[in-house]
Amino acid sequence: MKIEVCYTPQAYNLFHKDEAVVVVIDVFRATSAIVTAFYNGVSKMIPVATVQEAKDYQANGFMAAAERDGEMIEGFELGNSPFGYMNFKIKGKTIAISTTNGTQAIESSRKASKIIIGSFLNLDVVCDYLVAQKKDVILVCAGWKNKFNLEDTLFAGAVVNKLTSESDFQIDCDSAIASKHLYNIAKDDMYEFLSNSSHRNRLAKLDLERDIKYCLSLNLCPIIPVMEGKYLVKM
Amino acid sequence: MKIEVCYTPQAYNLFHKDEAVVVVIDVFRATSAIVTAFYNGVSKMIPVATVQEAKDYQANGFMAAAERDGEMIEGFELGNSPFGYMNFKIKGKTIAISTTNGTQAIESSRKASKIIIGSFLNLDVVCDYLVAQKKDVILVCAGWKNKFNLEDTLFAGAVVNKLTSESDFQIDCDSAIASKHLYNIAKDDMYEFLSNSSHRNRLAKLDLERDIKYCLSLNLCPIIPVMEGKYLVKM
Numbered sequence: 001m002k003i004e005v006c007y008t009p010q011a012y013n014l015f016h017k018d019e020a021v022v023v024v025i026d027v028f029r030a031t032s033a034i035v036t037a038f039y040n041g042v043s044k045m046i047p048v049a050t051v052q053e054a055k056d057y058q059a060n061g062f063m064a065a066a067e068r069d070g071e072m073i074e075g076f077e078l079g080n081s082p083f084g085y086m087n088f089k090i091k092g093k094t095i096a097i098s099t100t101n102g103t104q105a106i107e108s109s110r111k112a113s114k115i116i117i118g119s120f121l122n123l124d125v126v127c128d129y130l131v132a133q134k135k136d137v138i139l140v141c142a143g144w145k146n147k148f149n150l151e152d153t154l155f156a157g158a159v160v161n162k163l164t165s166e167s168d169f170q171i172d173c174d175s176a177i178a179s180k181h182l183y184n185i186a187k188d189d190m191y192e193f194l195s196n197s198s199h200r201n202r203l204a205k206l207d208l209e210r211d212i213k214y215c216l217s218l219n220l221c222p223i224i225p226v227m228e229g230k231y232l233v234k235m
Numbered sequence: 236m237k238i239e240v241c242y243t244p245q246a247y248n249l250f251h252k253d254e255a256v257v258v259v260i261d262v263f264r265a266t267s268a269i270v271t272a273f274y275n276g277v278s279k280m281i282p283v284a285t286v287q288e289a290k291d292y293q294a295n296g297f298m299a300a301a302e303r304d305g306e307m308i309e310g311f312e313l314g315n316s317p318f319g320y321m322n323f324k325i326k327g328k329t330i331a332i333s334t335t336n337g338t339q340a341i342e343s344s345r346k347a348s349k350i351i352i353g354s355f356l357n358l359d360v361v362c363d364y365l366v367a368q369k370k371d372v373i374l375v376c377a378g379w380k381n382k383f384n385l386e387d388t389l390f391a392g393a394v395v396n397k398l399t400s401e402s403d404f405q406i407d408c409d410s411a412i413a414s415k416h417l418y419n420i421a422k423d424d425m426y427e428f429l430s431n432s433s434h435r436n437r438l439a440k441l442d443l444e445r446d447i448k449y450c451l452s453l454n455l456c457p458i459i460p461v462m463e464g465k466y467l468v469k470m
Binding site: 007010011015144145146147148150153171172173175178181182185197 | 242243245246249380382385388406410412413416420431434
């Protein structure tokens with residue numbers, strides 16, 4: 001089995017393989033929020049590309065979440081802060097969600113036969129699942145508006161590290177090699193490693209240090225969201 | 236002044252700024268070959284996107300170079316091996332050139348106000364030039380068919396390292412941070428660091444180890460090719 005890392009949604013078509021398992025990664029914060037939501041009992045989520053689509057779901061009685069440039073959009077109940085999803089009100093609900101990068105990454109990889117949601121909060125269960133599938137893996141980083149970002153790369157590196165050291169996966173691209181190197185430099189203190197990164201600074205300006213620390217915590221939500229048709233559900 | 240790293244030609248439009256200086260990088264081997272050609276007395280080069288365009292120039296009496304997937308295309312006098320350009324026959328000539336990645340990177344950044352050609356062979360003079368310009372810098376890696384590659388990233392990291400440590404340049408993106416980290420891991424033995432990289436393996440299969448070692452040598456050709464209209468000329 002081969003493992004590849006796609007650094008931006010824009011590049012997904014260059015990596016697509018019909019049988020591969022895709023892991024969508026948006027550490028700060030969409031996939032961390034989604035994993036948290038399912039861990040806290042949400043029933044289904046509907047990732048949508050545009051804010052308008054989220055509004056349409058809301059108008060039809062759904063809960064809805066929307067974030068752009070790090071901030072919750074006015075008129076919505078939820079953004080992409082994981083802490084927003086630690087709430088009894090979401091239990092059993094179906095939530096439409098649109099974010100700056102994460103839901104775009106889901107959108108761009110929609111033709112994949114299997115899409116799961118990865119974050120540091122479910123790192124180990126994601127790796128265990130990938131090992132059990134015995135299929136090629138494509139790690140799709142959401143990045144920031146189609147630019148490379150460090151935090152998603154670190155998560156990709158953590159997965160590459162685990163899959164190549166504990167299983168038979170082969171690295172098939174330079175981005176996987178680079179991700180693994182970067183993870184190995186960063187792993188003892190990812191928070192410090194990311195201190196100059198563009199998105200940590202962006203979130204720090206919005207007073208979201210608590211979100212950052214939470215999103216870098218390992219295995220707090222050992223569940224896997226998976227796409228089934230237009231829905232994300234808990235595997 | 237800000238410095239950014241664009242990992243693939245596909246992404247260039249996300250980075251474009253009217254006043255920035257663009258450095259096009261294709262270490263294995265187009266930009267190493269171009270720098271070598273000018274160091275050895277070529278007068279002008281005409282980078283073209285397609286093999287057909289190179290053929291058309293050839294039909295009109297120009298010398299022409301064409302490479303795809305690491306190999307020189309039949310019917311051409313030159314490919315992208317730097318050693319092909321260490322030849323008295325190129326002195327004073329104008330050569331049309333089309334390669335798998337390097338000339339595509341030039342093509343994608345053509346709307347930049349200034350494009351120069353970078354490689355380890357002219358690292359220091361490129362950095363000195365960038366410092367003197369006092370403008371924003373965009374390092375455009377050719378990559379491999381619009382995927383990230385390690386060797387171009389290492390060169391970008393070397394430039395970021397030099398410009399941020401010896402001058403007033405600010406890092407403005409995560410890809411610049413990552414490139415600098417990777418260069419600092421690799422710098423003491425880049426040949427060894429790249430031993431598992433996809434392109435080194437591709438070239439090794441073609442028996443091009445000598446090219447690899449040459450392309451990783453520092454400052455052997457201290458000149459800068461620069462785009463002027465459709466031509467590359469020596470600055």
